[in-house]
Amino acid sequence: MFSFKKILKIGVVIVLLGIFALFALYLSMRSELPSVESLKDIQWQTPMKIYSADGQLMNQFGEKKRIPLSLEQMPQQLINAILATEDERFYLHFGVDPIGMMRAIFGQITGQNKGGASTITMQVARNFFLTREQTYIRKLKEIFTAFHIEHLLTKDEILELYMNKIELGHRAFGFGAAAQVYYNKDVKDLTLAQMAVLAGLPKAPSTMNPISRPERAKARRAVVLQRMLVTNYITRQQYQQAVNAPITAQKHGAVIELDAPYAAEMAHQEMIERYGTEKAYTEGYKVFTTVTAKLQKAAQHSVINNLLAYSKRHGYRGPQQSLRTPQAADDQQVSVKELAPLSQQEIIDALSQVIEYKPLLAAVVTQVNEQSIEITLKNNTIASIPWSGLSWAREFINDDKQGPEPQVAKEILNYGDVIYVTQQQDGYHLSQLPSASSALVALSPDNGAIKAVVGGFSFEQSQFNRVTQAKRQVGSNIKPFVYSAALDNGFTLASLVNDVPINQWDQKSGFVWRPKNSPEQYSGEIRVKRALAQSKNVVAVRLLRAVGLNKLIPHLASFGFAPDELPRDESLALGSASFTPLEVAAGFATFANGGFLIEPFIIERIEDSFGNIVYQANPAIACDDCTEFLPTEELTASLNNQDEDFSSINETNQENNKPAFIKAERAISASNAFLITQALNEVIWGADWSQKPGWQGTGFRARKLNRRDIAGKTGTTNEAKDAWFSGFSRRLVATSWIGFDDPSRNLGRSSYNNNLSKDQITGKEFGAKSAQPAWISFMRTALEDLAEEPFIQPSEIVSVRIDKKTGKLTRKTDRSSTFEYFILGTAPTEYISKDHTLEIFDTNEQTEEIF
Structure with missing residues (x-):
């Protein structure tokens, strides 16, 4: 028999041989071990977050969700739950727990599961540097790397790395992100029960998370709480309360404070261009845009409401689907009473298939009364729609024609129809998804900072950003730039141009080109300023001819318009060129800022994950x-x-x-910009009913803003395929566009609806009716924070009294005269020789509106 001393000696020898073998293995594998020095300056892979100028989160991009936190930011109960479950002796061992290791080895020998041998330090080694393959070589590398980590970092630093790195399911990495994903909370706000759920996830995040497998998550939570109780981290009372708590987790995305998807996507694409996809998505950049929450919300509200209004006046296109369409029987409709009643499950299934686009809500018609209907919404709300929310819905026949006004609800809807509704102050209203599209962009004319951008009715419906991607014919929105060229080539605001029809033979096409005013009304000799206010097409063509294309195109290019995209024919004067709304807004900014070319931009600054500014916009200032x-x-x-x-x-x-x-480059003279701005102010405020026929500017609807310091221009293309309004105050310029994505469709016309109020929009669609309402709605909000600020009159501008009819000087002070601005040296020198007093009279007669 072996004596105790022999056994002890053999044991010592075996241990020494084991240590020697382990050391030999370490020496042989040392070159293959990863360097852990990088852990000192770890760069977390965190998503890119995009904010408004006032700090509201608009979106985040990146596959991994992570919110890095210091150990001091982690609640102690969460730390205790992790230690009790994952590594009870973490603060006692040297990276490898001998007790846990022996327990694991014994379990392997006996075939009993005695728990894993991995410490938190070993998990950090594996998560940062190794794979998850189940081999002894990988395990040895994990042990040796853990020794290195323990030598390099403190225990608290190792624990902090673990709590921020560990994968916890649903693309959440680290406990900061997991708290947000599962509970929509900061970690400090979690309950003990919720902390225990999260602390149990590292074992198997895909199969034990409370969203995918709530029962298994509950069982795992009980294990965590039991370990916390055994290790005296919690009391029996805390244990009982937490173990009996319900599983409350739900999947949450990032808390979006400002829903501005088109703006966020613009910033997102620019970040990818700057840094590449991988770096942009993982470096934790914080991107602060120039967009402000108030203006962005106003822009979205304006575009959506204007599209819904356009859609309504053109008629109702019918429900999304019908669950109980009455079938014809012997030339008579089957009554609703004979239809099988809708089950609750049928309603739920039907509504689940309907995509909702804010502010549209899906609903099913469950009862049709004489002049009201009952509906059930997705959230099981039961509501009614009164006649005031239904009566608009005459039948849509085509873009130019609507059916007769409905008299009862059954002429509009049937039992079982799946519809869209909107919730308004007076209750629910029947609605529909607009078939037309729209866009609105606002920017600062001082430096080009984009303040609001809406590229369509809904980003979920279409991610195509019409502000930056849709090049559409601009119609009469081109005219201010043509008139600007005329002022640089001998014309003044008082110059007379002959407003009579043009007939010109085109040898290339073999046709006679006859540009016409719309409506076809002509004034004979007319002053330039009034012609722009009334958007006279013939006058624009005559001014182009006087200037010449060779001079006009370079002049338009000075506003930022690409010269190779400008048609080299006389149709250019009527807006045959195609620009994006952003390009148009930037062009109008030149008038607002006194003549400078600005470059639109949307990113104000970029911060890294530590809050350091890595990019700061430095735009040229006008x-x-x-x-x-x-x-x-x-x-x-x-x-x-x-x-x-x-x-x-x-x-x-x-x-x-x-x-x-950086000072912005001058595009036109300050005097030119001021004179065109005065003419564009006339588009809104200009009117004269003292001479026949009376007239007013095409943008007169903007007078309801009660601001004299605004200017703008309507625009409509041939057949009303595109409608525009661009306008500005001294500190803000905005462009509104509306049209169909299908260029073959035009905006059409709408007839009077006797069921609606008298202030409804009717007739042919054009800039002032279709696009300007969105601009007015937006500017009503935007101007609240902008004090009235007149446009600065340059020192070389003078004002003299002229005769309205001839543009010559006059000494009269009656309604036949007006003050006009001129560049010094260009004012008329001749006085009128004819008395026009007999032609002056009072009248309220109004002509048909023009665009």
Whole structure:
């Protein structure tokens, strides 16, 4: 028999041989072990988040959801739950737990499951550097790497890495993200029961998470709570309360504070262009846009409501589907009473198949009364729609024709119809998904910062951003730029142009080109300013001829329009060129800012995951005297004498690690911009009923804003395929467009609906009726925060009294005269020789509106 001493010696030898063998293995594998130095400066793979200018989250992009937290930000109960479950002796061992290791080895020998041998440090080694393959070599690498980690980092640093790295299901990595994904909470707000659920996920996140497998999650939670009780982290009372709590987890996405998908996508695409997809999605960038929440919400509200209004006045296209369509029998309809009643499950199944687009809600008609209906919505709400929410719904026949006004509800809907409704202040209204599309963009004319962007009715319906991607014919929105060229080539606002029909033979096509006014009314000799206010087509063509295409196209290019995209024929004067709404808005910004070309941009700054600014926009500023755009501390005595290139300021900026100040390039003269702005103000405020026929500007509807410091231009293309309104105040420019994505369709016309109020829009659709309402609605909100600010009159502009009919000087002060602006040296010098007093009279007669 072996003596105890011999057994002890053999044991020591075996241990020494084991240690030697282990050391030998370490030496042989050392070159294959990963370097753990990178753990000192770990860069978490966190999603990119996009914010509004006022800090509201608009969206996040990235496959992995992670919210990195320091150990101090983790609640102690959550830390305790993890330690009790994953590694009870974490703060006692050296990276490998001998007790746990022996238990695991014994379990393998006896065939009993005694638990895993992996410590938290070993899991960090595996999660950061190794694979999950079940081999002894991988396990040895894991042990050796754990030794290195323990030598390099403190226990708290290792635990913090683990809690931020671990995968916890549903693409949540780390406990910060898991708390948001499963409970829509910060970790500090979790209950003990919820913390125990999360602490149990590392064992098997795909099969034990509370969303996919709530029963298994509950069982695992009980194990975690039992371990916390045994290790004295919680009391018996806390255990009982938590173990009996219901499983409350639901899947949550990022908490979107500002729903602005078109704006967020613009920033998203720019980030991919800057950094590439992988880096953009994993580096944790925080992208702050120029969009403000108030203006973005106003823009979305305006576009959606305007499209719904257009859709309604053109008639109801019918339900999404019918669950109980009455069938004809012996030339008579089967009564509703004879139809099989709808089951609750049928309603639920039907509504689940309908995609809802804000603010449209899906509903099923469950009862049709004489002038009301009963509906059931997706959330099982039962409601009624009164006649005021139904009576608009005459039949849609085509874009130009609607059916007769309905008298009772059964002429509109049937029992079992699946419909869209909207919820308004006075209850629910029948609605429908608009078939037309629209866009609105607003930006600062001072530097091009985009303040609001809406690229369609719904991003879920169509991700095509019509603000940046839809090049559409601009119609009369081109005219201010044509008139601007005319002012640079000898014309004034008081110059007379002959407003009579044009007939011109085109040798290339073999046709006679006859550009016409719309409506076909002609005024003979007419002043340039009034012609723009009334959007006279013939006058625009005559001005183009006077300027010449060779001069006009370079002039239009100075506003940022690509010259190779401009038609080289006279149709250019009527808006045959195609631009995006963003390009149009940027062009109009040149008039608003006094003549400077600005470059639109949407990203104001980019921060890395640590909050460091890695990019700061530095747009060119539209200004002559730029002191108003500079920080106060930079205003030095040298400012008044500095060169045009702002070299003095830029030297100061460089010393203070600030970007160079960039002054925008001038596109047109300040005088030209001011005169066109005055003419565009006439589009809204211009009117004269003292002479026959009386007239008013095509944008007169904007007078309801009660702001004299606004200007704008309507625009409609041939056959009303596109309708526009672009307008601005001194500090904000906005463009509204509406049309069909299918270019073969036109906006049509609508007839009077006797069921609706008298202020309804009827007749042919065009810029002032179709696009301007959205612009007015948006500007009503936008102008609330903008004090009334007149457009600055340049020093070389003078004002003189002229005769309205001839544009010559006059000494009369009656309604035959008006004050007009001129560039110094261009004012008329001749006085009128004929008295027009007899032609002046009062009248309320109005002509048909023009576009």
